[in-house]
Amino acid sequence: MTETVHSLSLLRAGIDTYQQPVVYMREDCDLCRAEGFSVQTQIGVTLRERSIVATLNVITRADWLSTDTAGLSDAAWQALDAQEGDVATFFHPEPPAAAAVIRGKVYGKRLDDAACRTIVADTLDHRLSDIDLAAFITSCAGDRLDLDETIALTRAMKEAGQTLDWGHSPVLDKHCVGGLPGNRTTPIVVAIAAAAGFRVPKTSSRAITSPAGTADTMEVMTPVALDLAAMRRVVEHEGGCLVWGGKLDLSPADDLLIRIERPLDFDSDGQLVASVLSKKAAAGSSHVLIDMPVGPTAEIRSSAAARALSERLRAVADALGLALFVHQSDGSAPVGRGIGPALEACDLLAVLRRDRNAPLDLRERALDLAGALLDLAGSGHRGGRSQAVELLDSGAAERKFAAICEAQGGFSEPGCAPHRLPMIATTAGRVGAWDNRRISKIAKLAGAPNRRTAGVLLRTRPGEWVERGDPLYEIHAESRGELAWARDFALAGPEPVAIEGGS
């Protein structure tokens, strides 16, 4: 009798709830009746040796589920490694230990190492609901995560996943905090540093809220979803790599926290630092360069904010034994011309190939960063920047980039979107500041980053003079629908770029 109640066979519901494990049950199934209908119950599911805690959604009408079957969202299905027809058992989960820790933090108790490990472990086991995670993030925001707590959280996040060991130092890394549209310097910096003979096992993320991540851009040109063994082969052969970190299980709790942090949009230095440095430390880096664009529509808006964040980054890096340098840069405008995976790939290839039309700002930024990274790694008596210029201008960086792509599985040229629409100046004047947030949104509505060739191509730079009717930027899309969607948004609001003075 008991077993009949506790077991249901599993069906893949085919619903992507963005990493939230959800169980769908009919309101007239025994198990569901025993639970009551109206509460969003957390329910435990065990299949073979795996267990998860999922949120119950009750099916009140659809006929795709029988009374002896439970549907699972994609996230739950994957977490249980389920197969069609598997029979799972269901149980009442105890409240996760982390819930009490979070409650303590809300009431002002500081987080120590054990508390952070508990939160990270229960997050990874999907034992915390979205609202638990939101409460945790809120309890740390507004500068309520102090330095020691940040260090404890960073360590706990690092230790909860894979940690890589490259044998000997230095192991170089580079990260941009508070992205800027088009600021795709990483592939150039990695190519230069690897060409200089350094080890740069670079892992990158895909875009979460931006029109492109470095992994998205690289994927236009070469495979990036490498496993650890393949990544090691590339790095041993070429010194560097440019892969997606998603298969490597580095600081895996970070992805689950970011999922909640991004929509909340709290600028919490502590959590940002833990996110960045736990990944770097897990990846086995010894020398980390941080690019920090500052500007009115960038994520970091003032030099006071940049200073506080830099201090926190350095202190936590110290505690974890990492050498870290923060390079503050101008974040007042997008970088290069393209925004979107393929468009950004074109820009960085133009820089590596020393094309006459290569965007100068992207080149200069990449050289500044590569120079700073070489200096940080102790490249010798010459200045890092002049060494970086030499490696780029001699074609050594281009050759290294090609070799890395080859080692990762081969190189392809970026494509170009079939649908393009120029957006023109409705008045003459001097081009002023771009709104980074607005232009990113237009690129995303056009399809970036999922449609690889979609995005925005900037046709003017701040300071240039435009006549009425001149193109300001182009929308690139892979379907007419997406083109219209982006255009409608662009036309409905203020211009993403200011046109000043003029007749």
Place this chain on the structure above:
Amino acid sequence: MTETVHSLSLLRAGIDTYQQPVVYMREDCDLCRAEGFSVQTQIGVTLRERSIVATLNVITRADWLSTDTAGLSDAAWQALDAQEGDVATFFHPEPPAAAAVIRGKVYGKRLDDAACRTIVADTLDHRLSDIDLAAFITSCAGDRLDLDETIALTRAMKEAGQTLDWGHSPVLDKHCVGGLPGNRTTPIVVAIAAAAGFRVPKTSSRAITSPAGTADTMEVMTPVALDLAAMRRVVEHEGGCLVWGGKLDLSPADDLLIRIERPLDFDSDGQLVASVLSKKAAAGSSHVLIDMPVGPTAEIRSSAAARALSERLRAVADALGLALFVHQSDGSAPVGRGIGPALEACDLLAVLRRDRNAPLDLRERALDLAGALLDLAGSGHRGGRSQAVELLDSGAAERKFAAICEAQGGFSEPGCAPHRLPMIATTAGRVGAWDNRRISKIAKLAGAPNRRTAGVLLRTRPGEWVERGDPLYEIHAESRGELAWARDFALAGPEPVAIEGGS
């Protein structure tokens, strides 16, 4: 072209997401492609004159949705008042104004009247996601909502819904904060106060996390889902009523906040006070009696906590022009014998009918409360309690209760569950403290409150001596499955009652 992209016809997905509006779209539908897949997008939906903001879930497999159709969760379907085949338009919602207010609060800014009104309005419009609401609740917990902020929030919550006006004072009300299993005094208190000639338009809630709410218990005996006009008729006729508040739109934001507060389980005095008093003020009450059980497994665990909460309640009541009295009571054990809607109905009927076996503790508590309420309302020179005893013992309260039920639509006797299982003492000894939380959980697993006759019947009281094999309590259920579910939980953990000493 644009319209094709923005419009989809609507399908009721038949998924109860517990009040969260969710839109289900296929990943290959135009609109969804334009959005990108991987992010849990907030998306606006307009149908005729109504608009909501819903969370996008992407359908990756199921074949119940075509590419020109969007599925809606039950909450979204109801909020839009949709009909099968309706075509809705979709838009990009601006971030809700409340998001900036919440961010300000997280960073330490105090909430004023306007801020509270913004949060309440966006909550009611479903423009805040679950994680936004969790962030708001967290930002107020840990005593971070001060008295002025509590008053502002209470006012904003009250004013955002219906407010009742009963013409003249006093209008009596009674509320129990931090429920105790079986503590179903409200119907007795209302019957006594109405029999004394007072106006007691009592609205109650259904259970959220407990085995029964007053509305659930009353519904076993009489209709409770009355609209405002019907409720007025009952009150004009009988002086009092005992109805469910859910149809009356009193402080409607409260229900949406409670949905997030309960699983977070933060004891936030400010939000508790705003929740209780916004509803009382909206219901037109002038004199409010608060029952506050205090005990180690009650919601309020210490007299210090009770004192702080009482002070906050009185101060906010003052600001809103309500007379309020807090009656602190013993919360160390369940009250009466039954836990669950019908079982509690039997207990309170036994008290009203002066049955020889009526639970004495329930009778005494109800008399204490009724007496305090009569005193608060200024019932004359006699003490309220002796007046309450007289009204109960004379049968006046029983007749008034019957008349109220008759006016609400007729009275039915509570039923009894078909499946019952005695749980026996495994050792002899003296009965000690009941664990309120554990015994409530067993009652809920047995089916309460949705299965009306399900729950737990206590067979012993603290201080009694039991022999090995004596029944401690009985599980009542409407199905064998639910009986087994509750029994398994009971047997898997510690006894819900301590047996002390013994042989």
